[in-house]
Amino acid sequence: MKFQKKRATAKQEIPTSSLPDIIFMLLLFFMVTTTLREVDVLVQFTLPKAKAIEKIENKRLISYIWVGRDERIQLNDNIIQLNAVQELMYKKRVELPNVIVSLRVDKNSSMGIVTDIQQALRKADARRINYSTYLRE
Amino acid sequence: MVKIKKRKLGGAEIPTSSMADIAFLLLLFFLVSTVIDVDTGIGLTLPEYVPIEEQQFVPLSKDRLAALLINENGDVLLNSEIIAIPQIANRLTERIESKIGLPSNKKLVVSVKTDRKTNYNLYIQSLDQVKSAYFSVRENYARVKFGKDIDKLTEEELSTVRDEIPIIISIAEPEQVNN
Numbered sequence: 001m002k003f004q005k006k007r008a009t010a011k012q013e014i015p016t017s018s019l020p021d022i023i024f025m026l027l028l029f030f031m032v033t034t035t036l037r038e039v040d041v042l043v044q045f046t047l048p049k050a051k052a053i054e055k056i057e058n059k060r061l062i063s064y065i066w067v068g069r070d071e072r073i074q075l076n077d078n079i080i081q082l083n084a085v086q087e088l089m090y091k092k093r094v095e096l097p098n099v100i101v102s103l104r105v106d107k108n109s110s111m112g113i114v115t116d117i118q119q120a121l122r123k124a125d126a127r128r129i130n131y132s133t134y135l136r137e
Numbered sequence: 138m139v140k141i142k143k144r145k146l147g148g149a150e151i152p153t154s155s156m157a158d159i160a161f162l163l164l165l166f167f168l169v170s171t172v173i174d175v176d177t178g179i180g181l182t183l184p185e186y187v188p189i190e191e192q193q194f195v196p197l198s199k200d201r202l203a204a205l206l207i208n209e210n211g212d213v214l215l216n217s218e219i220i221a222i223p224q225i226a227n228r229l230t231e232r233i234e235s236k237i238g239l240p241s242n243k244k245l246v247v248s249v250k251t252d253r254k255t256n257y258n259l260y261i262q263s264l265d266q267v268k269s270a271y272f273s274v275r276e277n278y279a280r281v282k283f284g285k286d287i288d289k290l291t292e293e294e295l296s297t298v299r300d301e302i303p304i305i306i307s308i309a310e311p312e313q314v315n316n
Contacts, residue, residue: 017153023160027167034171048261052269056176102176105257111207112253114260118308122186131261132178 035059039077043068045106049136056100056130063092063126067105071113082116089124104132179264181306192310203232203247207263209254222259225266226273233274237301244302250309264306271304278302 043066056062065085066074073080075088092099101121105114121129205225206214213220215228229247236245247267251260275298279287283294290298 016157020153020156020160023157023164027160027164030164030167030171034167034173037170037172048258050179050261050265050268052179052265052272053177054180056178056180059176062176100180102178107256107258107261109257110253111251111255111257111260114257115251115253118183119186122183125186127183127185128180129183130176130178130180131264132176133261133265135177 039064041066041074042079043070043072043074043106045069045104046108047104048107048131048133050133051136053133053135056102058100061096061098061100062102062130063089063096063099064102064104065117067103067109067113067117069106069108071109073113073117082113082120085117085120086124089121089126093124093126098128099126101126101129102132103129179261179268181264181308183308197246201236201243201246203229203245204250205247205263205267206250207252207255207259209252211256211259213259213263222262222266225263226270229267229270230274233270233302234277237274237278241300241303244305246305246307248307248309267306268304271302275302 045066045068064075068074073082073085075085080088089101103114103117118129121127202216204214204216206217208214213222213225215225220228229245233245236243249260249264249267276287278301279285279290279294279298282298283290285294287295287298
């Protein structure tokens with residue numbers, strides 16, 4: 001007796017018409033959950049580590065000040081002098097009243113420069129700060 | 138008259154097979170150009186700036202004050218006693234706990250003072266200790282009072298905890314440098 005091989009009569013294709021939609025969903029998800037990289041960091045720094053840290057929930061409120069190993073200060077996109085911090089931060093503060101200043105300071109720098117920046121921030125009335133640190137495991 | 142024959146069009150379809158690829162490219166662009174990492178750090182609110190002439194001396198009883206001084210040699214002094222950094226939290230925990238239940242003008246004030254040449258890392262480590270002391274007291278308090286972990290408290294309960302154990306860290310006014 002001869003057995004006839006049964007062949008499926010259905011189309012053997014994966015429906016790909018909805019694939020772009022799925023990808024667009026992914027894309028939208030990423031667009032909503034992330035923020036654009038805004039600046040290039042020009043200074044080199046290693047952040048200190050700490051345990052009792054908190055997350056800053058709203059990234060759009062953050063304004064960064066970097067202090068590198070060589071004690072250069074970067075604000076926005078350029079390296080600036082210490083005496084310019086106050087004015088620039090005051091402008092920021094006017095634009096964004098509840099700005100959080102995130103200080104990304106190299107762990108081997110001295111407190112002198114940090115104190116100076118803090119004084120400038122106090123004068124600019126941008127008083128919410130955050131010492132950026134990594135989590136120590 | 139010449140009859141213009143209507144040409145029948147073939148199946149009018151837009152090729153969609155490459156659409157997914159295009160969307161993938163867009164996706165990749167966003168993956169590369171955005172940041173996901175969350176910012177973590179030690180939050181603090183700086184005191185308002187008051188010019189030196191207008192500064193007033195507010196007496197603070199010794200009982201309320203925990204003065205932390207980190208000098209340029211890396212010694213840490215808590216109320217003028219040398220202390221190792223990892224012990225700050227222990228020492229402060231007791232003092233913070235002893236202030237629970239007191240009115241808000243009797244809570245502990247931690248004053249942190251540094252020299253200009255103090256290492257930044259040491260400062261952060263000490264601040265970390267102070268913060269973790271406060272956090273552990275808050276956690277304990279939440280567990281005792283509400284029987285829950287602190288992250289499971291309702292907004293109302295959380296604000297009681299905050300009122301009962303406020304984090305008051307005072308950054309000492311920097312001393313004038315005479316060149």
